[in-house]
Each structure stands twice: as structure tokens, then as C-alpha cells.
Amino acid sequence: MSIIEVRSLAKCYGQGETAVHALRDAELDVQEGEFVAVIGPSGSGKSTLLHLIGGVDRPSSGTVTVRGLNLTGLNEKKLSLYRRRQVGFVFQFYNLVPVLTVAENVTLPLMLDNLKPDKVWLDELLERLGLADRRDSLPNQLSGGQQQRTAIARALLHRPAIVLADEPTGNLDSRNSREIISLLRDAVRHLGQTLIVITHDPAIASQADRVILIEDGYLTEQSAVRTGG
Amino acid sequence: MLQAIPNRAQKQLILLALALLPLLLLGSWLAAEAGAGRFVAAQLDQDAALIGILTEQDHGGLDPKELAAVLDGQADRAAVSAGKTVLAGMGMTDAASRSLFKRYQPVRRAWFWSLFVQSLLVLLLVFGAAWFSLAGIFRQIRRLSAAASAVEHNRPLGGRDSDREGDLAALWRMLDVLAERSAARMRDMAADRQFLKSFLSDVSHQIKTPLASLSLYHDLLLADGEMPSDQRRSFLAQGMAQLGRIDWLVQGLLKMARLEARAVPMDRRKADLAETVRAAAAPFARQAVHQQVELVCQLPEPLLIEHDPDWVAEAFSNLIKNALEHTPPGGRVTLEGEAGPISIQIQIRDTGSGLDSAEIPFLFERFYRGTQSVKPNAVGIGLSLARTILERNGADLSAAGMPGQGAVFTATFLRQSASDQP
Incomplete structure (x- = not known):
């Protein structure tokens, strides 16, 4: 059962001669519970793919279907509901609110949605991400790894079906990077969530179940060169 | 009415x-x-x-x-x-x-x-x-x-009132749990089927080649009764090498199949990971000396974490074996451990030919053989096995390195793993 189905997806910015084809004719199936790494040089269309799957951006043509829900057919209100309920985002630059504590940052999206956060789950999440004794700290009192872990807790609190991470380790050293990916992977495996991580770091990609390569907007299912014999 | x-x-x-x-x-x-x-x-x-x-x-x-x-x-x-x-x-x-x-x-x-x-x-x-x-x-x-x-029918649940309280809400929550279980089971089954399919085709493909060479050697030996003894000896030696390869393949594949099918339980208990790594490295001491490679263990502190010491030692011995194979004489293989509040990371570092960034993402795929593979008879099963074992122990394996700068393999053990896999 594919949780994400991408069919002849294309995104083009601008028109005519100045048009930039960020993504061309992409086809992709992601299984539920899978950890997919998307690699490729900067500006190759990785983030565009992630934004289209996350419902942040609309495609020029083609479709994205998540759990049987065709995103291209949704109006702005439903698309925003999809983003808030089904998707968890993790960004390179954490995007934490500087004046709010760790716990407040984590629960902020639910509060904005007028939902009550699940206390038990929040405590478990903070504990597991090593933030239990940091819940009342402000972001600028945290290390980079801790800030990113806070962002991960925020992305996971509403138990989204898919977690999308755009260069989540771009600002971290390799030790913290591995830790972040391990934590992300452990958490999504626990809840059976699907994880898509954009990275330029082959070491991160080596931790994934599957690797997809994007170059010049063309998506290729990268598979090992199998040398038989 | x-x-x-x-x-x-x-x-x-x-x-x-x-x-x-x-x-x-x-x-x-x-x-x-x-x-x-x-x-x-x-x-x-x-x-x-x-x-x-x-x-x-x-x-x-x-x-x-x-x-x-x-x-x-x-x-x-x-x-x-x-x-x-x-x-x-x-x-x-x-x-x-x-x-x-x-x-x-x-x-x-x-x-x-x-x-x-x-x-x-x-x-x-x-x-x-x-x-x-x-x-x-x-x-x-x-x-x-x-x-x-x-x-x-394995469709997603829609429209629930999860923020309500009372008996019906409890029923909803139970249904949610059931749905999650059922979905997880379906996923496991699908993954098992997929694994079996690719596994069978891999096995037949991998065993066919050494078998073909073996029967060729035998044909030659049978056909030519007058063959000089040193030539015969050479054919027999090559046959032995193929037999050894089949043996390693069959053993490795059986292990992998048993692991993937979860036929072997992991006995995860609080134990010293440093000790496990040292136990894995010990049998390679002589091989390292023979290869003129320095095998260094830098694990001074005990690293207590839940794992199955026997199986994890097996995973590390595969990684050490791989490192030794890729390190030229005069080189060095270093085993290091680093403990943090969230994770314990064990690194196996070599001074060998290094890794090409294009191949790193696929190193752990079954039967993947790097472009730098030095042994023509190597079968890409050790790294894949190591990763499978480590994953069963709640750890991740990743690789890093540049061509000519050696390779680093890192196993990351989370101190608190949510996905406890029995």
C-alpha cells in the first residue's frame, strides 16, 4: 500500500524563456513506514518535491496522492488542514520561536489549531528526545542538536502520517547528524510513520531504506549497481 | 414504520x-x-x-x-x-x-x-x-x-472525534490502536513477501556463478586424464576457493534470512558495548598482524546499553573484517566509542582506499560490491548483515568517507529506543 503516490509531477517557476523547471515528470511511490532519502546537488529540485508532497506548494501539472487524498484537488482550506494534521515538517534552520520555551514551541502548532496536546505523549516525546530537563529553556539556551530535537518533537507531537525533513542536519556536526537521523527514524518506526529526508550528505542517505536521486529536476530511483558473480 | x-x-x-x-x-x-x-x-x-x-x-x-x-x-x-x-x-x-x-x-x-x-x-x-x-x-x-x-479493508480512518471523552471516545481510541496494529501487520507481511522474492532471486543468482565455475573445473579435470599434477592442483585450489565462497554465502544468507524472518530472538540486555566490540575484535588480532595492519581499540570507558552481545559482536566482526580487507599493509583500523546523553556511537575507521560518495548510500544493500572492491571473490553480504543485526538491536549503521581518505562506519545506539524490536 503506497502512502504517497506521485504521478508525472512537474513544477515550473516563471514563463517562457525565463521559465525554470524545478521538477519534471516525477514518478514516485513511497510505502507506509518507509524511510526515503532524497539526494542531489543544490537547486536540483529536492525541496520542490518535498514542498509539493507536503502541500506547501502546488504543482504545475501532475498529481500527488497521500493516503488516497489527491492534493491537487483540494482547496486552500483543506490543503492547510492536510498540512496541519497529516504532515510533520523539520527544517534545516529549526524555525523555533525565540521567546517561547521548548515545551511551548513544541505545543504551539496544536495550540494554534485549538487542540489540546496529549500530555502523556508530550512528556514521552521530550523524554525520548533528551529534552525532559530542557522543557523550560529558551531556544538560545540550547545547542544546535537540542534545537533540532525540539523541532522534531514539534513535528511529531500531532502524530502525522508523514514526516518531511529538509536538510535536517545541515547545521550539525556529523555526530549530531547521525543522532538526529537515528532519533527521527526510531520515532517514525515506532509509530509506523513515513519519513522523507532531503540531504546532500551521503552518510545520512546510507541510513535510509531507499535513496532517490534528483538531478536538474529529473528524479531517478537510484538503485545499487549490482555486480553479480 | x-x-x-x-x-x-x-x-x-x-x-x-x-x-x-x-x-x-x-x-x-x-x-x-x-x-x-x-x-x-x-x-x-x-x-x-x-x-x-x-x-x-x-x-x-x-x-x-x-x-x-x-x-x-x-x-x-x-x-x-x-x-x-x-x-x-x-x-x-x-x-x-x-x-x-x-x-x-x-x-x-x-x-x-x-x-x-x-x-x-x-x-x-x-x-x-x-x-x-x-x-x-x-x-x-x-x-x-x-x-x-x-x-x-486497510483504508485510513476518517472523521473521528478524538478530543471527546467518555465510553465512545475510548472505543475510538481502541479502534485507532487496532488500526495501527493491523496496518503494521500488513506492512510487515508485504515487506516479508518482498524480502522473500528478492532474497530467492539473489540467492540463486549468487550461488549460480561459483557453481558454474566449479562444474567447469570438474569437467576439465574429468576430460583430461593426463593433466600435469601442478595444473590439476591449481584447478582443485580454485575449486576449493569457490567452495569456500559458497560456504560463506550459504551461512551468511541463512543468518540473514533467519534475522529478517525474526526467527532468532534478540536477547537484549544492559551490557557493556565496549566489551562487545573488544570481543568482536579479538579474533582479528592475528590476521591484522599478518596483514601488517594496526588494529587499535580505543574504548576505555564501559558503555552500558541494551543490546544482544553475541549478535552485536557478530555485526562488529563483519565491520572489522571489511575494514581489514580494505586496508593496505602499514595502515590502521581504529575502533572508537563515544557516549553522549542521547546515544552511544561506535566507529570503525580504516586507512584504506576510502569510499566514493556516490556509492555510500548503497553500501548496505545486499550483494552490493563497491567499485573499490579489492577481493574479486568478495560477496556483498557482510555489511548488509551487520546493518540488519544492528537494526534489530535498535541501532543505525551509517558510512562516511572520501576516496583515498579511508572509510568510517558508525553504529548509533540510542539510549532510549521507542521501537523495541524483540
């Missing part, structure tokens, strides 16, 4: 309301009869008292005080019975006069209707409230059964 209503509770509610209707009628009638009867009786008493007073006081005129008492309902008993005697003399007993009393009928009717209408209103209100709350519950139940059937 009742057939159209599917739920027994709702049918019973309608029947109860219908049964209550005659009861209401009867009750209102009886109450009206009794109430109006008492009112009229009081009225008759008053009339009788008036008649009594009037007949008694023919000669002396009316005493206003006495009259006021009668109108106030405080008639003298004697006056009442006197009046009744007079009336009886006229043939008007209590019963007869009541039925004749013209005021009686409308009073009774008014009492009856007001009682009946009031109680009917109350009945309708109670009925409506009960009906709507039942309908709400049944609507929830219908949504629950739709959701349950969605679970059965």
Missing part, C-alpha cells in the same frame, strides 16, 4: 411513548374527574349552606357576617346539613345535583385538557431528548463501524 428503524433501543422508545399515551389520557381524565368533583362538592356545600341560612333565618333577616363566612368557604356544618335536608326534600341529593350542576362539565373539561396537554408536552419533550441522544449515539456507532470496516 417501525421496520424502518434499525435499532432496538429506538423502537422500544417509540413503543414506550405510544404505551404512555393512553395512560396519560386515563390519568388526566381521572385527575380531572377527582379535581373537578371536589371543586363542585365544595360549591354544592356552599350552596347548601346558603340555602340553610336562608331557610333558617326567614324571620330575622340575613346576618351579613354569617353570609361572608359562607362565601369564604367557612360555612357552619349545621347550616350545610340544614340546607342539604331542604335540598333533599326537593329531590336533589349530592350525586343527582352534581350531574345537574351546569358548571361541572366545563370545569372538568378544562381540567382534563390542561392536564392532558401539559403531560403530553412533557412526554414529547422527554421523548425528543431521548430520541436525539440515542440517534447521536447510534450515529457515532455507525461511524465506528464504517471506521472498523475501513480498518478491515
Whole structure:
């Protein structure tokens, strides 16, 4: 059962001669519970793919279907509901609110949605991400790894079906990077969530179940060169 | 009409309301009869008292005080019975006069209707409230059964009231858990099937090649009886090498198949990971000396974490074996451990040919052989096995390195792993 189905997806910015084809004719199936790494040089269309799957951006043509829900057919209100309920985002630059504590940052999206956060789950999440004794700290009192872990807790609190991470380790050293990916992977495996991580770091990609390569907007299912014999 | 209503509770509610209707009628009638009867009786008493007073006081005129008492309902008993005697003399007993009393009928009717209408209103209100709350519950139940059937057909659950409380919310939560379980089971089954499919094709492909060479050597040996002994020896040696390769393949594949099928339980317990790594490295000491490679263990601190020491040692020995294979004489293989609050990371670092960034993502795929593979007979199973074992122990394996700068393999053990895999 594919949780994400991408069919002849294309995104083009601008028109005519100045048009930039960020993504061309992409086809992709992601299984539920899978950890997919998307690699490729900067500006190759990785983030565009992630934004289209996350419902942040609309495609020029083609479709994205998540759990049987065709995103291209949704109006702005439903698309925003999809983003808030089904998707968890993790960004390179954490995007934490500087004046709010760790716990407040984590629960902020639910509060904005007028939902009550699940206390038990929040405590478990903070504990597991090593933030239990940091819940009342402000972001600028945290290390980079801790800030990113806070962002991960925020992305996971509403138990989204898919977690999308755009260069989540771009600002971290390799030790913290591995830790972040391990934590992300452990958490999504626990809840059976699907994880898509954009990275330029082959070491991160080596931790994934599957690797997809994007170059010049063309998506290729990268598979090992199998040398038989 | 009742057939159209599917739920027994709702049918019973309608029947109860219908049964209550005659009861209401009867009750209102009886109450009206009794109430109006008492009112009229009081009225008759008053009339009788008036008649009594009037007949008694023919000669002396009316005493206003006495009259006021009668109108106030405080008639003298004697006056009442006197009046009744007079009336009886006229043939008007209590019963007869009541039925004749013209005021009686409308009073009774008014009492009856007001009682009946009031109680009917109350009945309708109670009925409506009960009906709507039942309908709400049944609507929830219908949504629950739709959701349950969605679970059965592996579709996502839709439209739940997760923030509600009470019995139905508990049912919703249970259904959620069931759905998650069922989905996880389906995923596992699909993954198993996929694994079996690719595994079978890999196995046949991998074993075919050494088998083909083996039978070629045998054919040659059989065909040429006069073959010089050193040539024969060379063919036999090559045959031995192929046999060794098949042996390693079969053992590795069996291990992998058993691991993937979860036929081997992981005995995860709090143990010293540094000790496990040292135990894995020990058997390679002689090989390292033989290869003139320095094998260094830098694990001074005990690293307590949950893992299965036997299997994890097997994973590390695969990684050490791989590192030694890729390190030229004079090089060095270093085993390091680093403990942090979140994770413990073990690194296996070599000074070999390094890794090409394009191949790193695929190093752990089964039967993947790097472009730098030095041993022509190597089968890409060790790294894949190591990763499978480590994953079963809640750890991740990653690779890093650049061409010519050696390779680093890192196993990351989370101190608190949520996905405990038995």
C-alpha cells in the first residue's frame, strides 16, 4: 500500500524563456513506514518535491496522492488542514520561536489549531528526545542538536502520517547528524510513520531504506549497481 | 414504520411513548374527574349552606357576617346539613345535583385538557431528548463501524472525534490502536513477501556463478586424464576457493534470512558495548598482524546499553573484517566509542582506499560490491548483515568517507529506543 503516490509531477517557476523547471515528470511511490532519502546537488529540485508532497506548494501539472487524498484537488482550506494534521515538517534552520520555551514551541502548532496536546505523549516525546530537563529553556539556551530535537518533537507531537525533513542536519556536526537521523527514524518506526529526508550528505542517505536521486529536476530511483558473480 | 428503524433501543422508545399515551389520557381524565368533583362538592356545600341560612333565618333577616363566612368557604356544618335536608326534600341529593350542576362539565373539561396537554408536552419533550441522544449515539456507532470496516479493508480512518471523552471516545481510541496494529501487520507481511522474492532471486543468482565455475573445473579435470599434477592442483585450489565462497554465502544468507524472518530472538540486555566490540575484535588480532595492519581499540570507558552481545559482536566482526580487507599493509583500523546523553556511537575507521560518495548510500544493500572492491571473490553480504543485526538491536549503521581518505562506519545506539524490536 503506497502512502504517497506521485504521478508525472512537474513544477515550473516563471514563463517562457525565463521559465525554470524545478521538477519534471516525477514518478514516485513511497510505502507506509518507509524511510526515503532524497539526494542531489543544490537547486536540483529536492525541496520542490518535498514542498509539493507536503502541500506547501502546488504543482504545475501532475498529481500527488497521500493516503488516497489527491492534493491537487483540494482547496486552500483543506490543503492547510492536510498540512496541519497529516504532515510533520523539520527544517534545516529549526524555525523555533525565540521567546517561547521548548515545551511551548513544541505545543504551539496544536495550540494554534485549538487542540489540546496529549500530555502523556508530550512528556514521552521530550523524554525520548533528551529534552525532559530542557522543557523550560529558551531556544538560545540550547545547542544546535537540542534545537533540532525540539523541532522534531514539534513535528511529531500531532502524530502525522508523514514526516518531511529538509536538510535536517545541515547545521550539525556529523555526530549530531547521525543522532538526529537515528532519533527521527526510531520515532517514525515506532509509530509506523513515513519519513522523507532531503540531504546532500551521503552518510545520512546510507541510513535510509531507499535513496532517490534528483538531478536538474529529473528524479531517478537510484538503485545499487549490482555486480553479480 | 417501525421496520424502518434499525435499532432496538429506538423502537422500544417509540413503543414506550405510544404505551404512555393512553395512560396519560386515563390519568388526566381521572385527575380531572377527582379535581373537578371536589371543586363542585365544595360549591354544592356552599350552596347548601346558603340555602340553610336562608331557610333558617326567614324571620330575622340575613346576618351579613354569617353570609361572608359562607362565601369564604367557612360555612357552619349545621347550616350545610340544614340546607342539604331542604335540598333533599326537593329531590336533589349530592350525586343527582352534581350531574345537574351546569358548571361541572366545563370545569372538568378544562381540567382534563390542561392536564392532558401539559403531560403530553412533557412526554414529547422527554421523548425528543431521548430520541436525539440515542440517534447521536447510534450515529457515532455507525461511524465506528464504517471506521472498523475501513480498518478491515486497510483504508485510513476518517472523521473521528478524538478530543471527546467518555465510553465512545475510548472505543475510538481502541479502534485507532487496532488500526495501527493491523496496518503494521500488513506492512510487515508485504515487506516479508518482498524480502522473500528478492532474497530467492539473489540467492540463486549468487550461488549460480561459483557453481558454474566449479562444474567447469570438474569437467576439465574429468576430460583430461593426463593433466600435469601442478595444473590439476591449481584447478582443485580454485575449486576449493569457490567452495569456500559458497560456504560463506550459504551461512551468511541463512543468518540473514533467519534475522529478517525474526526467527532468532534478540536477547537484549544492559551490557557493556565496549566489551562487545573488544570481543568482536579479538579474533582479528592475528590476521591484522599478518596483514601488517594496526588494529587499535580505543574504548576505555564501559558503555552500558541494551543490546544482544553475541549478535552485536557478530555485526562488529563483519565491520572489522571489511575494514581489514580494505586496508593496505602499514595502515590502521581504529575502533572508537563515544557516549553522549542521547546515544552511544561506535566507529570503525580504516586507512584504506576510502569510499566514493556516490556509492555510500548503497553500501548496505545486499550483494552490493563497491567499485573499490579489492577481493574479486568478495560477496556483498557482510555489511548488509551487520546493518540488519544492528537494526534489530535498535541501532543505525551509517558510512562516511572520501576516496583515498579511508572509510568510517558508525553504529548509533540510542539510549532510549521507542521501537523495541524483540
